[in-house]
Amino acid sequence: MNTxxxxxxxxxxxxxxxxxxxxVERLRAAGHDPAQLTRDVAAQFDEFHGGGRESTRAxxxxxxxxxxxxxxxxxxxxxxPARTLAAEFGADVTGIDLTREFVHAATQLSARLGMxxxxxxxxxxxxxxxxxxxxxxxxxxxxxxxNIPDKAQFASEVARVLRPGGLFAFEAxxxxxxxxxxPAFWAATPALSxxxxxxxxxxxxxxxxxxxxxxxxxxxxVVAVAHKRLAAAGKEGPKLDIGTLVPEQVxxxxxxxxxxxxEGRTLAVQxxxxxxx
Ligand SMILES: C[S@@+](CC[C@H](N)C(=O)[O-])C[C@H]1O[C@@H](n2cnc3c(N)ncnc32)[C@H](O)[C@@H]1O
Numbered sequence: 001m002n003t004x005x006x007x008x009x010x011x012x013x014x015x016x017x018x019x020x021x022x023x024v025e026r027l028r029a030a031g032h033d034p035a036q037l038t039r040d041v042a043a044q045f046d047e048f049h050g051g052g053r054e055s056t057r058a059x060x061x062x063x064x065x066x067x068x069x070x071x072x073x074x075x076x077x078x079x080x081p082a083r084t085l086a087a088e089f090g091a092d093v094t095g096i097d098l099t100r101e102f103v104h105a106a107t108q109l110s111a112r113l114g115m116x117x118x119x120x121x122x123x124x125x126x127x128x129x130x131x132x133x134x135x136x137x138x139x140x141x142x143x144x145x146x147n148i149p150d151k152a153q154f155a156s157e158v159a160r161v162l163r164p165g166g167l168f169a170f171e172a173x174x175x176x177x178x179x180x181x182x183p184a185f186w187a188a189t190p191a192l193s194x195x196x197x198x199x200x201x202x203x204x205x206x207x208x209x210x211x212x213x214x215x216x217x218x219x220x221x222v223v224a225v226a227h228k229r230l231a232a233a234g235k236e237g238p239k240l241d242i243g244t245l246v247p248e249q250v251x252x253x254x255x256x257x258x259x260x261x262x263e264g265r266t267l268a269v270q271x272x273x274x275x276x277x
């Protein structure tokens with residue numbers, strides 16, 4: 001697949017339709033005024049990864065984030081993690097994402113939450129970051145690496161934009177034993193899925209000049225959250241859950257995510273790497 005075809009396929013996967021219009025519609029159906037949004041309401045759907053807002057907080061604590069850091073969130077989705085980092089950890093966050101509809105929705109949500117000064121969102125690729133060398137204190141990424149075919153190029157871009165001593169903090173789904181079940185949240189079929197093992201990922205990051213600092217397998221926590229989400233999804237009535245962002249096959253994607261982790265086909269990991277001086 002060439003770059004343009006890949007970008008289009010990724011946009012179709014993550015945004016079949018008008019994402020912002022669907023968010024507004026779901027908010028209204030659940031009895032919320034989109035003009036009077038709070039972060040707690042948005043958190044029900046704006047953190048698009050296995051552990052939800054709690055795992056963003058856990059990763060930020062794992063990384064030891066302190067106020068005032070310049071953070072680049074690669075594959076920022078609709079900006080929930082960026083807003084958590086800004087509001088709760090005092091970060092100044094730029095989010096970048098290849099899915100245009102997500103960048104638009106992220107910008108709309110931050111504006112409505114009064115967070116446009118400390119969070120901003122741009123459309124672009126993780127493989128060609130439009131940022132100067134050494135301009136970022138922390139590169140952040142949650143559940144995006146599974147869509148990256150060329151992980152060496154990704155790692156080289158992360159190392160380039162980080163200042164020496166800066167941190168790469170991420171969580172990702174990695175390959176365990178056996179083929180994952182699809183559709184998954186990150187890819188409806190294997191065509192958009194580029195899973196690697198934990199060891200392969202560590203090796204690629206290290207080769208790019210990023211030194212491993214901390215590593216955690218948090219599969220058990222992600223499994224616990226998935227059980228709760230599945231139980232809540234089965235209840236009657238309007239919902240502001242992950243289905244707000246994922247209109248197609250959401251039940252199958254939820255169940256497959258859980259099966260993949262429970263059967264050891266995938267693992268959920270968090271890592272902190274330091275840019276060598
Ligand atoms: C599962 S979502 C996670 C979104 C967000 N990190 C979060 O946790 O809420 C994966 C995101 O990665 C983005 N993505 C995938 N490949 C990308 C690339 N090459 N460059 C930038 N963004 C990418 C997708 O558009 C999508 O928004």
